[in-house]
Amino acid sequence: MLYRTAGQFKTTYKADHALFPVRQDAWLLAFILLLAFVVFPLTASEFAFRALLIPVLIYSLAALGLNILTGYAGQLSLGTGAFMGVGAYACYKLMSIFPELNIVVAVALSGFFSAAVGVAFGLPSLRIKGFYLAITTLAAQFFLVWLFEKWGWLYNYSVSGAIQVPNISVFGITFAGPRASSVTQYYFVLVIVAVITWFAINITRGRIGRMWKAVRDMDIAAELVGINLMKAKLSAFAVSSYIIGVSGALFVFAWRGAAEPNLFDVSLSFRVLFIAIIGGLGSILGNYLGAIVIVALPVILGTLPQAMGIPVTPATAEHLNTMIIGSVIIFFLIVEPHGLARFWAIIREKLIIWPFPH
Amino acid sequence: MDFLNSIIVQPFADMIGAPDFLLQVLWEGLVSGVLYALIALGFVLIFKSSRIFNFAQGIMVVFAALTLVGLYEHGVPALLALPLTLLVMLILAIAVERVVLRPLVNQPDIILFMATIGVTLFLIGLGEIIFGGENKVMITEQLYIPTGSFEFEPFGGFLLIEQKDVTAVIGAVLLVIALLVFLNKSKIGRAIRALGDDHQAALSVGISLSTIWVIVWFIAGIIALATGIVWGARAGVSFALEVIAYKALPVLMLGGLESVTGAIIGGLAIGILEKLFEIYWGQPLLGGNTEAWFAYVLALIVLLFRPQGLFGEKIIERV
Numbered sequence: 001m002l003y004r005t006a007g008q009f010k011t012t013y014k015a016d017h018a019l020f021p022v023r024q025d026a027w028l029l030a031f032i033l034l035l036a037f038v039v040f041p042l043t044a045s046e047f048a049f050r051a052l053l054i055p056v057l058i059y060s061l062a063a064l065g066l067n068i069l070t071g072y073a074g075q076l077s078l079g080t081g082a083f084m085g086v087g088a089y090a091c092y093k094l095m096s097i098f099p100e101l102n103i104v105v106a107v108a109l110s111g112f113f114s115a116a117v118g119v120a121f122g123l124p125s126l127r128i129k130g131f132y133l134a135i136t137t138l139a140a141q142f143f144l145v146w147l148f149e150k151w152g153w154l155y156n157y158s159v160s161g162a163i164q165v166p167n168i169s170v171f172g173i174t175f176a177g178p179r180a181s182s183v184t185q186y187y188f189v190l191v192i193v194a195v196i197t198w199f200a201i202n203i204t205r206g207r208i209g210r211m212w213k214a215v216r217d218m219d220i221a222a223e224l225v226g227i228n229l230m231k232a233k234l235s236a237f238a239v240s241s242y243i244i245g246v247s248g249a250l251f252v253f254a255w256r257g258a259a260e261p262n263l264f265d266v267s268l269s270f271r272v273l274f275i276a277i278i279g280g281l282g283s284i285l286g287n288y289l290g291a292i293v294i295v296a297l298p299v300i301l302g303t304l305p306q307a308m309g310i311p312v313t314p315a316t317a318e319h320l321n322t323m324i325i326g327s328v329i330i331f332f333l334i335v336e337p338h339g340l341a342r343f344w345a346i347i348r349e350k351l352i353i354w355p356f357p358h
Numbered sequence: 359m360d361f362l363n364s365i366i367v368q369p370f371a372d373m374i375g376a377p378d379f380l381l382q383v384l385w386e387g388l389v390s391g392v393l394y395a396l397i398a399l400g401f402v403l404i405f406k407s408s409r410i411f412n413f414a415q416g417i418m419v420v421f422a423a424l425t426l427v428g429l430y431e432h433g434v435p436a437l438l439a440l441p442l443t444l445l446v447m448l449i450l451a452i453a454v455e456r457v458v459l460r461p462l463v464n465q466p467d468i469i470l471f472m473a474t475i476g477v478t479l480f481l482i483g484l485g486e487i488i489f490g491g492e493n494k495v496m497i498t499e500q501l502y503i504p505t506g507s508f509e510f511e512p513f514g515g516f517l518l519i520e521q522k523d524v525t526a527v528i529g530a531v532l533l534v535i536a537l538l539v540f541l542n543k544s545k546i547g548r549a550i551r552a553l554g555d556d557h558q559a560a561l562s563v564g565i566s567l568s569t570i571w572v573i574v575w576f577i578a579g580i581i582a583l584a585t586g587i588v589w590g591a592r593a594g595v596s597f598a599l600e601v602i603a604y605k606a607l608p609v610l611m612l613g614g615l616e617s618v619t620g621a622i623i624g625g626l627a628i629g630i631l632e633k634l635f636e637i638y639w640g641q642p643l644l645g646g647n648t649e650a651w652f653a654y655v656l657a658l659i660v661l662l663f664r665p666q667g668l669f670g671e672k673i674i675e676r677v
Contacts, residue, residue: 076468128661131411131467135611135661140652142604161560219422220675266604267523270475316487323483329476334461337469 003351049182060291063275065243067143071281073236074216079137082144084248086114091249118241145357148261162260289340391629397606398621416603423586447579474654496590514560526588608657614670
């Protein structure tokens with residue numbers, strides 16, 4: 001009843017092609033956008049911005065990139081962390097070579113660097129498949145992190161080997177660096193995430209997206225019906241790495257403020273993969289749900305014992321955290337291997353016919 | 359010219375110039391290669407019998423070693439701690455089968471892979487809570503592993519071979535032989551291989567999937583304990599050991615996911631080649647620490663020519 005689609009007639013092809021053909025979906029989206037653009041910035045505390053809102057957005061963007069590669073094109077990747085690093089270091093170098101560059105342009109450009117690296121490491125995917133392919137992305141992961149550490153030019157030969165984000169202002173508003181306010185950074189990230197999400201929804205439901213899905217479901221069959229495998233796989237690597245690179249640049253410039261090479265190690269790759277899998281492979285919505293779970297869980301677990309008055313040392317809390325995240329991942333996989341997005345799909349189905357069971 | 363010289367000529371000149379050092383490097387490489395091969399063997403066993411890419415093998419090594427040392431520290435005699443640790447690994451195998459694998463039968467590979475990563479995280483957290491995060495010393499002497507060293511003087515140089523490394527190599531060889539005999543001659547071994555060939559056919563002739571999975575995970579646990587003892591004796595026992603799981607992955611890929619021989623040969627090859635590369639090319643030319651990625655790049659290059667690894671089963675694709 002709440003989601004009843006009866007009476008929503010589509011009288012033109014254009015209406016049929018709409019991004020959200022069901023009216024309730026559009027309302028829901030409008031509500032979420034209202035929350036994200038108006039309500040959260042007005043009500044959120046500094047802590048909420050730093051620990052929840054900004055990381056959720058950045059992680060979901062990274063997961064979106066990974067999901068395009070793994071969920072839509074079916075190429076398993078374990079090198080997300082390193083590709084995020086490429087984006088971050090590219091943005092850092094761009095900003096230090098051209099200090100006058102607009103930060104938005106720099107972030108957008110840095111994605112192209114990681115896209116290029118992604119395509120280079122994607123080339124073996126034409127021959128290597130499945131878990132064997134995971135090894136080529138892991139090669140990227142370990143090689144690139146090693147490179148971030150050894151290639152002094154990347155971090156301007158700073159003594160610590162880390163990159164520090166300077167204060168960057170556009171039109172008098174500080175977007176990045178120590179002086180930037182959380183609200184500005186939040187809007188900065190939010191706008192980029194919203195634009196890329198819109199782009200991703202459209203690309204995945206169009207010709208290219210269908211090509212990817214065909215390759216994912218069975219690449220030999222896809223080849224037989226005339227899909228150019230090279231084009232499909234490499235375009236998936238390029239688009240995915242571009243998005244991941246942008247998220248990496250935001251990760252450092254709009255959230256962390258500084259980064260050292262081991263920030264981009266394999267555990268970051270796994271965290272993003274968890275988000276994509278818990279959210280649901282092959283869905284756009286899932287990335288946001290997964291990111292909310294993975295980012296919010298440690299925060300909740302960190303504050304819960306104090307709130308309940310149980311004394312726990314920070315070290316124990318952290319280890320408990322790891323343990324609980326491990327169990328939650330297993331739990332989600334057992335309960336719904338298709339991820340939270342499938343949960344939402346089931347709920348939506350039920351709401352359409354509610355209050356009747358069939 | 360100078361550059362080419364430093365890549366092509368100089369390293370080999372160094373090798374010939376100091377043959378005793380070269381032997382030392384080769385020996386070190388061989389010992390770590392044996393360890394990589396052992397871990398990869400644990401992976402291969404589980405992959406063969408259940409098509410699960412078991413990421414948790416690395417953490418099982420740490421967990422087994424920590425349990426052994428932890429039990430000893432709590433006053434259990436070393437020789438009693440050993441079977442007790444095996445008991446813990448058996449319980450772990452049963453728990454993993456019951457809680458994680460059984461509900462996930464027939465799921466896509468990636469889901470099972472993620473589940474083993476979940477197991478990894480769980481074991482890391484549990485291990486740190488129970489045993490603490492600090493580095494512990496492996497109870498080498500209490501287990502009657504000799505700790506002295508042999509010294510040789512080949513080519514008028516100097517070569518140091520530690521006895522515990524020799525023990526490690528011999529132990530690993532014995533373990534591998536025992537495993538091969540078990541897999542090829544015993545009834546259970548045949549059942550494991552049958553499951554690896556075809557799940558449904560194996561089930562239909564009355565092989566119990568869950569029993570075999572418990573057995574396989576338990577064997578992987580035994581291998582983990584052996585690896586943990588040997589590696590712990592070299593580098594101490596801590597969660598830093600977990601990185602060796604990442605070392606075993608390229609070994610697997612190089613050898614082929616289904617092949618026991620592949621795991622052994624891949625392990626030895628990667629162990630030796632990465633040491634040679636690090637000493638003669640990595641440190642002088644690239645700033646060192648190339649061991650972090652060398653194995654992967656090597657595996658990648660091999661895979662480009664043989665997508666199923668050196669000894670893997672040929673991938674047959676049908677529509």
